[in-house]
Amino acid sequence: MSIRMYDLAGADPAVRFSPYCWRIRMALAHKGLTVETIPWRFSDKSAIAVSGQGAVPVIRDGETVVHDSWAIAEYLDDRYVDRPALMDGAQGKALANFARHFSQTVFAPIAFKAVMLDIYNAIDAGDRDYFRQSREARVGKTLEAFAIGEDEARALLKPALAPLRALLQEQAFVNGDAPAFADYCLFGGFMWVRGVSRKQLLAEDDPVYAWRERMLDLFEGLARKAPAVGA
Amino acid sequence: MSIRMYDLAGADPAVRFSPYCWRIRMALAHKGLTVETIPWRFSDKSAIAVSGQGAVPVIRDGETVVHDSWAIAEYLDDRYVDRPALMDGAQGKALANFARHFSQTVFAPIAFKAVMLDIYNAIDAGDRDYFRQSREARVGKTLEAFAIGEDEARALLKPALAPLRALLQEQAFVNGDAPAFADYCLFGGFMWVRGVSRKQLLAEDDPVYAWRERMLDLFEGLARKAPAVGA
The missing domain is CATH 1.20.1050.10 (Glutathione S-transferase Yfyf (Class Pi); Chain A, domain 2)
Structure with missing residues (x-):
């Protein structure tokens, strides 16, 4: 199953412009992991309430929810240790x-x-x-x-x-x-x-x-x- | 035998103030290597002519002469690979x-x-x-x-x-x-x-x-x- 990621979107939902979400889009590709992105707006606080805070990126990987681009990168290296390292x-x-x-x-x-x-x-x-x-x-x-x-x-x-x-x-x-x-x-x-x-x-x-x-x-x-x- | 290092000195020969030489003083200590420093002045070009250029640090390690702080750090990691790495x-x-x-x-x-x-x-x-x-x-x-x-x-x-x-x-x-x-x-x-x-x-x-x-x-x-x- 793909990882899902809440991704800040513009008025055009195809435009994704969060610098922190882009760190993780690139990081997921680096790890060879597929991702399903979910367009998110600043006002959609409830959609990511499960993360316990109000900013993206938030990822859901199976039952695991992780937020904050730094914490997500550490999670990806720890969880997918056999794939190319983000931080060696x-x-x-x-x-x-x-x-x-x-x-x-x-x-x-x-x-x-x-x-x-x-x-x-x-x-x-x-x-x-x-x-x-x-x-x-x-x-x-x-x-x-x-x-x-x-x-x-x-x-x-x-x-x-x-x-x-x-x-x-x-x-x-x-x-x-x-x-x-x-x-x-x-x-x-x-x-x-x-x-x-x-x-x-x-x-x-x-x-x-x-x-x-x-x-x-x-x-x-x-x-x-x-x-x-x-x- | 100690490594010898030409080290930029002030009017007081005990004062050593080259930022590049200090990188290597610290690097040698990190590697647990002893060093004999030789006070050097800007005008002593002949003393380091063996390195093929005119700036310090220059180290002599047995028969090997290395100049440039970056090249010296790489040399130390390569030559003393079993000691703590400078660059991992x-x-x-x-x-x-x-x-x-x-x-x-x-x-x-x-x-x-x-x-x-x-x-x-x-x-x-x-x-x-x-x-x-x-x-x-x-x-x-x-x-x-x-x-x-x-x-x-x-x-x-x-x-x-x-x-x-x-x-x-x-x-x-x-x-x-x-x-x-x-x-x-x-x-x-x-x-x-x-x-x-x-x-x-x-x-x-x-x-x-x-x-x-x-x-x-x-x-x-x-x-x-x-x-x-x-x-």
Whole structure:
């Protein structure tokens, strides 16, 4: 039986744009596991109440329910230990943890400013009041006052991504010669942008752009084929 | 027979402040290998000519000469495979590579501005013209015009170190529960600052400060006991 995953969806239910859900979509493909995704909206708290909290991803694997992308990755490596590892030992786990914190503290704050209005426009009408109120409370401004344009986002991201760029000038993937969970943690952020926005936050000659292209091609183009506002 | 290492020294030959040499001092201790360090000055190019280039660290292990901190770490893991690994597999190597690029592209540019005049004052008189000319050519300004004070450096480092801080709020070392080469790559930068400068670039309540304290205590206080201008 397939694993089922609650997956944040836009107004178009085919558009899936959660960076955390994308980490797990890629992780499941890495493990060679099939998944049935269930479109989920911010307002569907009751659908995932069984997980004891209110955010996706949530997976159900037989009788087991797991939430939080980090906990799900650990679960998948523990439960499916004979399949390719997402995090190969203690140092591999530390690498994924550094990569996810880099994504969340360096990439996401800049990208969020660039795409927050695009997210607002892409989500279901029933989610918009929740999104505006929760995000405006978090940033202390209206979405419109907080948003930045594509050029400003690119100018901010270019120096901010310097360590990632230096790494990807030397190796094909964050995890080394082959992708694994550190890559999926970072790539989830780029799929968030792609899902809702036509903004292109990387220059085409950036090694990070070339890595993103390689990630889009993995697993027979799983991410590239996914319906999205951007490309 | 001990491994010998050419180690950048200040005007006081007991002060060793190269971030790359400190990576290897810690790496050798991690492997349980004894080392005889040979104080080296920027002007001593002939002493390390056998390595085919002009920078330290250079180690001699029996008949084998290896230079470049990354190459030395790989050599030590390959040559002393039964001793504790510096980089535990492909993902461990990727983590160390990400950490060293984070150190070099995020930490070092800010720290360099803060301590460049301290370095100038700490190095041997015979090295000062070389240091001033090479560094001023690199940054396109006089050292005095490029330098920043402690307060400005702390204000710049605080947000820049966000991913490292987030990681160290969850785990004791960059490598996980125990330190290894990713930690030594980052810590080398802090030993560079400590060697030449009384500036304290971290707030005492910063998790990165607590990690630095743990690193100073490793191997019976190897780094803490090292003669230095700072503390």
